[in-house]
Amino acid sequence: MASFTKELKKITKKVKRFLSGERTIYTQRMGDLKVAKTDDYALVSYEKDGAFDYEAYKKIQEAGNRRKLNNIFVQxxxxxxxxxxxxxxxxxxxxxxxxxxxxxxxxxxxxxxxxxxxxxxxxxxxxxxxxxxxxxxxxxxxxxxxxxxxxxxxxxxxxxxxxxxxxxxxxxxxxxxxxxxxxxxxxxxxxxxxxxxxxxxxxxxxxxxxxxxxxxxxxxxxxxxxxxxxxxxxxxxxx
Ligand SMILES: C[S@@+](CC[C@H](N)C(=O)[O-])C[C@H]1O[C@@H](n2cnc3c(N)ncnc32)[C@H](O)[C@@H]1O
CATH class of the missing domain: 3.40.50.150 (Vaccinia Virus protein VP39)
Structure with missing residues (x-):
């Protein structure tokens, strides 16, 4: 019964969002990180204890840069x-x-x-x-x-x-x-x-x-x- 009520709440929320023109937003995990998804886009959030972890973001970018330093993407x-x-x-x-x-x-x-x-x-x-x-x-x-x-x-x-x-x-x-x-x-x-x-x-x-x-x-x-x-x-x- 509890799970039925939970499902019903979820569906009601989705219908309300749909009627208000808002896109469906849900989150899923990517390792330690969360990914927010809408119908249009996906965005990884670098959160630690509920706050944006800028150092984690920068570290990941710098490591990627070092790994691919000689690559050229532009045409x-x-x-x-x-x-x-x-x-x-x-x-x-x-x-x-x-x-x-x-x-x-x-x-x-x-x-x-x-x-x-x-x-x-x-x-x-x-x-x-x-x-x-x-x-x-x-x-x-x-x-x-x-x-x-x-x-x-x-x-x-x-x-x-x-x-x-x-x-x-x-x-x-x-x-x-x-x-x-x-x-x-x-x-x-x-x-x-x-x-x-x-x-x-x-x-x-x-x-x-x-x-x-x-x-x-x-x-x-x-x-x-x-x-x-x-x-x-x-x-x-x-x-
Ligand atoms: C996919 S590469 C493209 C490099 C280049 N534009 C090319 O065409 O070869 C992305 C680059 O953006 C850099 N980058 C990532 N986040 C950045 C940020 N917040 N500010 C400035 N550069 C960033 C990365 O370190 C990486 O070197």
Missing amino acids: EELISQIAQRIGPQGGIQRILCHGTRNGAEQKLFKKYFGGVEVLGTEIAETATQFEDTIQWDFHEAKPEWLGHWDLIYSNSWDHSYDPVKLFKTWESCLRPGGWMVVEHTRVHEADKVNTLDPFGISFEGLLSFMDKNTSLRFEAEIAIHDDLNRRAAFFRKPL
Whole structure:
């Protein structure tokens, strides 16, 4: 009887959520960590005794960075297409890339945008080994970055512990009319989350997530045909 009442309560809660338009949210365990899942996304929470454990998050990211230090995820073709899509009329002079490991994307942006200032953030202490890279957690903004950047690019946003904070921070760093280009592949999907890549969402989910949580407007998408189903979504800060 007790378990029947418990089940009934659960179902009632789900129906109420459904009627209020809220997505189904449930949690499951991943080792010591919890994963929150909605219909659209999954997010690992690095909790210890009920509080966010930033040191645990950073340690995991740094270990992952060291393990994969020589890997390059970014694809030249995608950066070349980003440059084509924004074009010489885009007025791009300052580009900020987030989660850049060994600095490969900074080189590509310099190649395809020519004569621009490019900076990359990287949480791991290995950042200092690479050109145009600073050791910095991309959830935070330096005061001088606010409204400063013409273009922000990342393929590493799935390493975020708090994607609402993340995209709001990035938005605040764009000048009016500035672009945020977010790369999406099948490894950014919700079923791919793990302790190193804590946030996962579908491409369409990402568009509505951005719409719901920022003032950025979706402008365009591009795709290259590789085995990762690589795409990029272009968002623009209103003038
Ligand atoms: C999947 S790799 C991508 C690296 C690079 N963008 C590329 O295309 O090769 C993600 C990188 O983001 C870094 N990272 C993870 N969390 C971060 C954070 N909070 N702030 C800045 N960098 C972070 C990781 O250390 C790692 O080097």
